[in-house]
Amino acid sequence: xxxxxxxxxxxxxxxxxxxxxxxxxxxxxxxxxxxIASFLLSFGDTNxxxxxxxxxxxxxxxxxxxFMEDTSFVPMLLNVLKQxxxxxxxxxxxxxLIAIMLNKVKKLKGFFRVVMLLPFLLGTGEVLNHLTGQxxxxxxxxxxxxxxxxxxxxxxxxxxxVKLLDTLFxxxxxxxxxxxxQILLFLSGIQSITPSLYTSARxxxxxxxxxxxxxxxxxxxxxxxxxxxxxxxxxxxxKLNPILDYVKQYxxxxxxxxxxxxxxxxYFAFILLIILIVILVLGNYARSSGVKGRKE
Amino acid sequence: xxxGETIINMNYxxxxxxxxxxxxxxxxxxxxxxxxxxxxxYTFLLAISFIFIYPFLYxxxxxxxxxxxxxNFIVVWIPRTLHFNNxxxxxxxxxxxxxxxxxxxxxxxxxxGQLISCSxxxxxxxxxxxxxxxxxxxxxxxxxxxxxxxxIVPQYLLYSKLGWLNTYFPLTVPAFLGFxxxxxxxxxxxxxxxxGLPKELEEAAGVDGCGFLRTYIKIVFPIARSAYMxxxxxxxxxxxxxxFEPAIFVSRTNxxxxxxxxNNIADTLRLPPETLVSMYNISDENTxxxxxxxxxxxxxxxPILIMFGILQKQFIQGIERTGLTGE
Numbered sequence: 001x002x003x004x005x006x007x008x009x010x011x012x013x014x015x016x017x018x019x020x021x022x023x024x025x026x027x028x029x030x031x032x033x034x035x036i037a038s039f040l041l042s043f044g045d046t047n048x049x050x051x052x053x054x055x056x057x058x059x060x061x062x063x064x065x066x067f068m069e070d071t072s073f074v075p076m077l078l079n080v081l082k083q084x085x086x087x088x089x090x091x092x093x094x095x096x097l098i099a100i101m102l103n104k105v106k107k108l109k110g111f112f113r114v115v116m117l118l119p120f121l122l123g124t125g126e127v128l129n130h131l132t133g134q135x136x137x138x139x140x141x142x143x144x145x146x147x148x149x150x151x152x153x154x155x156x157x158x159x160x161x162v163k164l165l166d167t168l169f170x171x172x173x174x175x176x177x178x179x180x181x182q183i184l185l186f187l188s189g190i191q192s193i194t195p196s197l198y199t200s201a202r203x204x205x206x207x208x209x210x211x212x213x214x215x216x217x218x219x220x221x222x223x224x225x226x227x228x229x230x231x232x233x234x235x236x237x238x239k240l241n242p243i244l245d246y247v248k249q250y251x252x253x254x255x256x257x258x259x260x261x262x263x264x265x266x267y268f269a270f271i272l273l274i275i276l277i278v279i280l281v282l283g284n285y286a287r288s289s290g291v292k293g294r295k296e
Numbered sequence: 297x298x299x300g301e302t303i304i305n306m307n308y309x310x311x312x313x314x315x316x317x318x319x320x321x322x323x324x325x326x327x328x329x330x331x332x333x334x335x336x337x338y339t340f341l342l343a344i345s346f347i348f349i350y351p352f353l354y355x356x357x358x359x360x361x362x363x364x365x366x367x368n369f370i371v372v373w374i375p376r377t378l379h380f381n382n383x384x385x386x387x388x389x390x391x392x393x394x395x396x397x398x399x400x401x402x403x404x405x406x407x408x409g410q411l412i413s414c415s416x417x418x419x420x421x422x423x424x425x426x427x428x429x430x431x432x433x434x435x436x437x438x439x440x441x442x443x444x445x446x447x448i449v450p451q452y453l454l455y456s457k458l459g460w461l462n463t464y465f466p467l468t469v470p471a472f473l474g475f476x477x478x479x480x481x482x483x484x485x486x487x488x489x490x491x492g493l494p495k496e497l498e499e500a501a502g503v504d505g506c507g508f509l510r511t512y513i514k515i516v517f518p519i520a521r522s523a524y525m526x527x528x529x530x531x532x533x534x535x536x537x538x539x540f541e542p543a544i545f546v547s548r549t550n551x552x553x554x555x556x557x558x559n560n561i562a563d564t565l566r567l568p569p570e571t572l573v574s575m576y577n578i579s580d581e582n583t584x585x586x587x588x589x590x591x592x593x594x595x596x597x598x599p600i601l602i603m604f605g606i607l608q609k610q611f612i613q614g615i616e617r618t619g620l621t622g623e
Binding site: 009012013014015016017018019020022023024025026027029030031032033034035037038041046098101102104105108111112113114115116117118119120121122123124125126127128130131133134136140141173176177180181184185188191229230232233236237239243244247248251252257260261263264265267268271272275 | 337338340341344345346347348349350351352354355358412413414416417419420421423424425426427429432435438439440441442443444445446447448449450451452453454470472473474475476477478479481483508512530533534536537538539540543544555556558559562586589590592593596597600601604608611612615616
């Protein structure tokens, strides 16, 4: 008996390894090799005299340059981080609120779900870039060109406040456009909570507000984490993220490979820091609230 | 009975204090109290829906406008004359017949590659015990959060050494190896799905003497349809709109992607009108304008819209069933 069990365990392992073989090859060729090479490269530069890929290690020169000499990189990085730090919570909160509202709706539910996914189809590439280039995101809810608000009131507010409100609404529109998939994930999470939890809470005298904080939010905390990370990862490849074009410019037009790699790694370091904080905070919350009673 | 009682009670209350009010007005208040939250909810959701639909309306309406309509502030929603010519012009500037084919081929190949390799990797990680299983999952998470910017340079140097630049290999081969654009996310989705899927069916097949490969193709694949649908739609949308890697690995004009064609239009828009007339044989009457640019963006989006129209039901149901949202 014992011999057969060991044999079946090895067999299991072999089958498992078979299924991840493409992935393992990919890990080495498409991931580990570029990661290690790029990391080394960020401490040096490619050797232009020798053909092929040879790295001359020069130490922290590239990092020094990014922080001390390049006048446009640090402001841009701070700007992108500011964007990530404001938009990610906004996207998560807005999509949660909309998902809660959609869950209360009976008629038109299918229509709303499809409509809210539409901007996702625009992608985060050239189409979105040219639409925002036209100012489409800012003109939907615009104070300055609107006919709803009287002109006198706009004049009374002053141009600074009107401009501020316009950018605020523009941000909200962009946030809504990029929360389609998150809304859907939250919605299916809310739907999978057992209704009996709400029933017993109601018997105990809880109101809607209590039930949101004590039942809904703890139950969907794993999705909260998933959505936050999804949102952050999605913002990497957005055309609206200027770091992408900046790195591309240095790597492939100015062909300063080492410097481009260093900038990529600095960006990654900050993103990693944000993600780790998110995992720490939300992960703790998810664990402490004890997710039980999910409908299967 | 209950509601009737309260109304009578209220009526008594009203009679005592204000004789002018009658029973019907109170019914109204009760009705408003009952329906008002729902009305507010629907109004709000419809208003938000407008924000979601707006970019498409804007694209379609603007793309059909003439130059005069664009400059006329009174014309907002309905163009005075419909200029379908804008679409012909946009398609010409985007080199549509070539770039559409390129985009379609790379998107299809990369999506198929990721469906095969990512589902296999996700299945292997969820179902079997093997040495380095935790490490493999750790690499998936790492690959998910390492941005493309950080590793693009060695990738470029590697592909140039292999002679793969200006071919579709850099865009499709990694997809067959579980990587490619957002490949790690798909592995994550498949793994979550298979973790939530009961094992019994596969075990029964194994007892009946079905080999693991046959079990995978004949039994697991049909059950996992919803997960495949989710990944299919996500991968199609993202590969279609991906611009970063194609712009770096593929630079030759006749190999470019459809979405990069919009930049062609935008660049042409910036040229002085005289060159436009000589280069593209465009008469002064309908010189290039933003309407053509919007026609271009709509041409890019349209295939994705059609695809989503066909698959939306399965996609939305799929997200609810993949177990992404449950543990």
